[in-house]
Amino acid sequence: MDLHTVTEVISPARPGQWRPGDAWLGGGTALLGEPRPHVTRLLDLAAAGWPPITVRDDGVEIAATCTIAELADRLGRHPIVLQCCHAFLASFKIWNVATVGGNLCAALPAGPMISLSAALDGTCVLVGPDGGERRVPAAGFVTGEGTTVLRDGEFLRAIHLPSGPLGARTAYRRGSLHRHGRSAVLLIGRADPDGGMSLTVTAATRRPHVFRFLSPPSAAEVEAALETIPISGYVDDVHGRPVWRQHLTRHHARRIRAELAV
Amino acid sequence: MQVTMTVNGTEHTREIEGRMLLVHFLRDVLGLTGTHWGCDTSNCGVCVVWLDGEPVKSCTVLAAMAGGHEVRTVEGLAEGAELDPIQEGFRQCHGLQCGFCTPGMLMTCRALLDRNPDPTEGEIREAISGQICRCTGYSSIVRSVQWTAAHEAAAAATKEEAVAP
Ligand SMILES: Cc1cc2nc3c(=O)[nH]c(=O)nc-3n(C[C@H](O)[C@H](O)[C@H](O)COP(=O)(O)OP(=O)(O)OC[C@H]3O[C@@H](n4cnc5c(N)ncnc54)[C@H](O)[C@@H]3O)c2cc1C
Ligand code: FES
Ligand code: FES
Numbered sequence: 001m002d003l004h005t006v007t008e009v010i011s012p013a014r015p016g017q018w019r020p021g022d023a024w025l026g027g028g029t030a031l032l033g034e035p036r037p038h039v040t041r042l043l044d045l046a047a048a049g050w051p052p053i054t055v056r057d058d059g060v061e062i063a064a065t066c067t068i069a070e071l072a073d074r075l076g077r078h079p080i081v082l083q084c085c086h087a088f089l090a091s092f093k094i095w096n097v098a099t100v101g102g103n104l105c106a107a108l109p110a111g112p113m114i115s116l117s118a119a120l121d122g123t124c125v126l127v128g129p130d131g132g133e134r135r136v137p138a139a140g141f142v143t144g145e146g147t148t149v150l151r152d153g154e155f156l157r158a159i160h161l162p163s164g165p166l167g168a169r170t171a172y173r174r175g176s177l178h179r180h181g182r183s184a185v186l187l188i189g190r191a192d193p194d195g196g197m198s199l200t201v202t203a204a205t206r207r208p209h210v211f212r213f214l215s216p217p218s219a220a221e222v223e224a225a226l227e228t229i230p231i232s233g234y235v236d237d238v239h240g241r242p243v244w245r246q247h248l249t250r251h252h253a254r255r256i257r258a259e260l261a262v
Numbered sequence: 263m264q265v266t267m268t269v270n271g272t273e274h275t276r277e278i279e280g281r282m283l284l285v286h287f288l289r290d291v292l293g294l295t296g297t298h299w300g301c302d303t304s305n306c307g308v309c310v311v312w313l314d315g316e317p318v319k320s321c322t323v324l325a326a327m328a329g330g331h332e333v334r335t336v337e338g339l340a341e342g343a344e345l346d347p348i349q350e351g352f353r354q355c356h357g358l359q360c361g362f363c364t365p366g367m368l369m370t371c372r373a374l375l376d377r378n379p380d381p382t383e384g385e386i387r388e389a390i391s392g393q394i395c396r397c398t399g400y401s402s403i404v405r406s407v408q409w410t411a412a413h414e415a416a417a418a419a420t421k422e423e424a425v426a427p
Contacts, residue, residue: 001283001302001303001321001322002281002282002283002286002302003281004281006280006281007280007281008280009263009280009281009324009326011326011327011329025324025327027322028322028323028324028327029304029319029322032283032304032321032322032323032324033303033304033322034303042280042281042324044324044326044327046327047327069316090392091307091388091389091391091392091393092317092389093307093310093317093318093319093370093392094304094319094392096313096316096317096318097313097318097319097322097323180391
């Protein structure tokens with residue numbers, strides 16, 4: 001969609017260039033998909049040429065500009081990565097352009113890259129206007145529907161996924177009104193080699209909720225953890241009512257607990 | 263701003279407004295109106311072109327983002343008067359009615375066959391998800407792709423026989 005108010009595109013963008021009215025540009029699939037009358041300049045991060053995936057001793061670093069197609073291609077051997085890519089309900093024409101970072105920053109409840117990075121104890125690497133970096137847990141990056149911890153002039157540079165959680169056993173459940181519908185609930189359980197387990201609730205809720213258990217939890221412990229999400233914390237839109245999302249969250253959490261217990 | 267990109271093998275340099283979308287650059291600046299423009303929101307797929315060999319929806323890609331890259335449009339499918347087999351497949355099997363969705367369908371289906379020469383019906387239907395045919399001619403489109411796949415397989419077999427000692 002032609003964004004009529006945009007007067008300039010800066011490509012590639014660099015830290016420090018942001019000013020009010022600017023928007024960082026990833027793949028543009030969300031940004032250029034609807035009117036944005038307040039945007040006057042686009043700062044193109046996709047042209048920065050960052051390597052999409054960098055393997056490190058302690059895990060992998062996914063550049064914010066890595067596309068969904070590149071992620072599926074390079075890390076799809078991990079079932080949870082591929083499952084989350086497929087939870088991105090778009091054809092490969094969109095996968096070829098949409099970025100992992102754009103998915104986190106758009107902060108839609110049904111953002112599967114938010115689910116993935118929160119469930120795998122990811123860390124978001126943010127770059128400020130002075131070029132300085134700060135790191136925040138991916139689980140806390142999205143603060144609500146469409147909102148993140150990003151400050152003015154700050155952009156998401158990368159997501160670091162530690163190798164332990166990336167290699168751990170996971171259980172995945174997704175629910176939506178239609179098989180090909182937008183995720184109304186997306187839960188990921190993770191069993192760690194030390195006996196601990198985590199349960200990540202996304203899509204159903206306005207922001208990710210990650211529950212950690214030091215040992216495999218009982219059904220009552222899982223129920224009690226989910227009770228801490230208030231009903232106002234569930235999303236209310238055409239893709240599902242809060243009570244239904246809460247019900248599905250509990251249902252899938254029970255299934256995940258059972259799956260990881262064996 | 264100045265943008266340079268290669269479209270169907272020819273390099274083009276033009277002065278454009280930074281916000282110009284690739285679909286408008288192709289249609290309005292280069293006059294390549296084969297690429298259609300529909301929903302404008304990345305949903306209907308009529309604007310699909312290839313960017314460095316990968317199909318993308320040109321209504322949500324800026325021309326600036328295609329700068330320095332290779333673009334292929336539906337005009338780049340045929341070689342002179344010889345239609346690409348996917349175009350021939352659509353012709354043989356009535357894969358188009360009004361033709362509005364056709365350029366995007368052709369670019370997507372060509373890309374599918376290049377990476378998977380023998381797709382199942384399910385794979386064809388999955389590949390054309392995100393492509394809307396308002397004439398609802400999906401069955402003929404699927405048949406067109408199947409015709410092309412069979413035709414290309416037969417052509418490849420004949421070629422192999424010809425070079426066999
Ligand atoms: C057919 C279709 C299906 C879709 N399905 C889904 C879906 O299932 N789930 C879902 O969540 N979304 C979906 N989307 C929306 C969108 O495509 C995705 O959220 C996508 O991942 C956005 O990535 P992008 O690179 O295109 O982001 P952009 O459109 O470039 O940017 C999105 C937002 O993030 C900001 N931004 C981008 N990168 C950065 C960065 N590195 N640092 C700071 N800010 C940044 C932009 O300023 C903008 O506000 C869909 C879209 C379409 C067209
Ligand atoms: S015009 Fe691009 S997808 Fe509809
Ligand atoms: S042939 Fe008319 S839209 Fe597909």
